[in-house]
Amino acid sequence: MSAPVVDLRSDTVTRPTAAMRRAMADAEVGDDVYGEDPTVNRLEHRVAELLGHEAGVFTGSGSLANQLGVRMLVEPGRELLCDSTAHVARAELGAAAVLAGVTTRTWPSERGRLEAAAPLAMMEPDAGPYLVSTAAIAVENTHNFGGGTVQPIEELQALRAGADAMGIAVHLDGARLWNAHVATGVPLAEYGALADTVSVCLSKGLGAPVGSVLVGSAERIAGARVWRKRYGGGMRQVGILAAACRYALDHQLLRLADDHARARRLAAAVAEVRPELVDTDAVETNIVVLDLAAAGLTAADVAADAREHGVLLSVLGPRTLRMVTHLDVDDDACEHAAGVLAKVLG
Numbered sequence: 001m002s003a004p005v006v007d008l009r010s011d012t013v014t015r016p017t018a019a020m021r022r023a024m025a026d027a028e029v030g031d032d033v034y035g036e037d038p039t040v041n042r043l044e045h046r047v048a049e050l051l052g053h054e055a056g057v058f059t060g061s062g063s064l065a066n067q068l069g070v071r072m073l074v075e076p077g078r079e080l081l082c083d084s085t086a087h088v089a090r091a092e093l094g095a096a097a098v099l100a101g102v103t104t105r106t107w108p109s110e111r112g113r114l115e116a117a118a119p120l121a122m123m124e125p126d127a128g129p130y131l132v133s134t135a136a137i138a139v140e141n142t143h144n145f146g147g148g149t150v151q152p153i154e155e156l157q158a159l160r161a162g163a164d165a166m167g168i169a170v171h172l173d174g175a176r177l178w179n180a181h182v183a184t185g186v187p188l189a190e191y192g193a194l195a196d197t198v199s200v201c202l203s204k205g206l207g208a209p210v211g212s213v214l215v216g217s218a219e220r221i222a223g224a225r226v227w228r229k230r231y232g233g234g235m236r237q238v239g240i241l242a243a244a245c246r247y248a249l250d251h252q253l254l255r256l257a258d259d260h261a262r263a264r265r266l267a268a269a270v271a272e273v274r275p276e277l278v279d280t281d282a283v284e285t286n287i288v289v290l291d292l293a294a295a296g297l298t299a300a301d302v303a304a305d306a307r308e309h310g311v312l313l314s315v316l317g318p319r320t321l322r323m324v325t326h327l328d329v330d331d332d333a334c335e336h337a338a339g340v341l342a343k344v345l346g
């Protein structure tokens with residue numbers, strides 16, 4: 001009998017467990033567009049409280065949560081600064097420009113790691129009538145395409161202080177802020193205090209099928225709620241999804257440490273046969289990015305080989321592969337994947 005497929009493409013591929021499905025089936029629901037879904041209301045309140053903000057709004061995707069944050073912080077015709085490999089810049093298909101009339105300007109980085117001096121040097125809150133003025137800075141923690149990089153708290157603090165001094169807002173794309181919290185022990189509210197709006201996803205490492213929350217001031221979140229409806233993101237008896245998110249927070253947060261250990265295991269398996277492909281010390285959370293350039297390998301070929309052996313990898317570029325550990329990758333699956341990686345790269 002062949003081994004089951006190990007899907008390392010993303011932590012979004014998890015399926016709800018039987019217990020999570022039961023929690024969804026039992027959810028108390030109402031019409032959320034009327035603000036009457038008690039399960040959604042409780043989730044929004046809980047996430048806002050965890051992050052130390054006044055209010056939260058539930059969304060069907062992390063992209064929508066990010067875009068509502070950008071919408072509330074940046075007026076049309078002004079700019080958002082972010083890292084050049086940030087999800088908001090690379091993977092939201094130009095939404096800030098298309099939907100909100102926002103210009104994006106980026107700074108380069110090493111593995112997505114924030115050095116506050118870079119955005120602080122670019123900020124121009126009042127660029128005058130001929131240039132675009134800066135309204136907000138977006139930071140991603142952990143950084144997806146950088147390889148699950150955790151942002152240093154002192155850089156986040158320096159960014160917040162510098163941005164505050166210039167009257168510029170900060171948005172935190174915290175799709176995987178849970179991973180940063182579990183990896184570092186920094187309280188969620190400490191991260192939350194360093195941004196004006198924070199988006200978090202329950203549908204990644206936490207394993208819910210759907211669900212993100214944007215938090216911020218009561219006024220901004222009231223505005224975001226209007227824009228959510230305008231963007232077509234108003235949902236009705238959506239407590240069935242919020243119940244999955246609640247279950248994920250209650251039962252699947254602390255286990256992220258297991259994902260981090262398994263990611264380190266996979267990186268070590270690669271380093272054993274091809275040390276030039278991965279910096280094992282750089283694996284901080286549940287994502288491992290392999291740079292194949294030094295080995296003269298192409299990502300598509302390696303991914304196709306691994307697929308033949310039942311391991312799915314994500315091709316991020318011609319020479320870049322990504323592996324992500326998650327709820328549906330247990331120790332046996334991890335060992336199987338480590339063996340396949342050794343075989344296809346060795």
Ligand SMILES: Cc1ncc(COP(=O)(O)O)c(C=O)c1O
Nearest residue numbers: 061062063064087140144173175
């Ligand atoms: C850092 C980051 N932000 C936002 C998102 C968007 O989430 P969604 O796929 O739910 O739109 C992702 C998705 O992978 C992500 O990695």
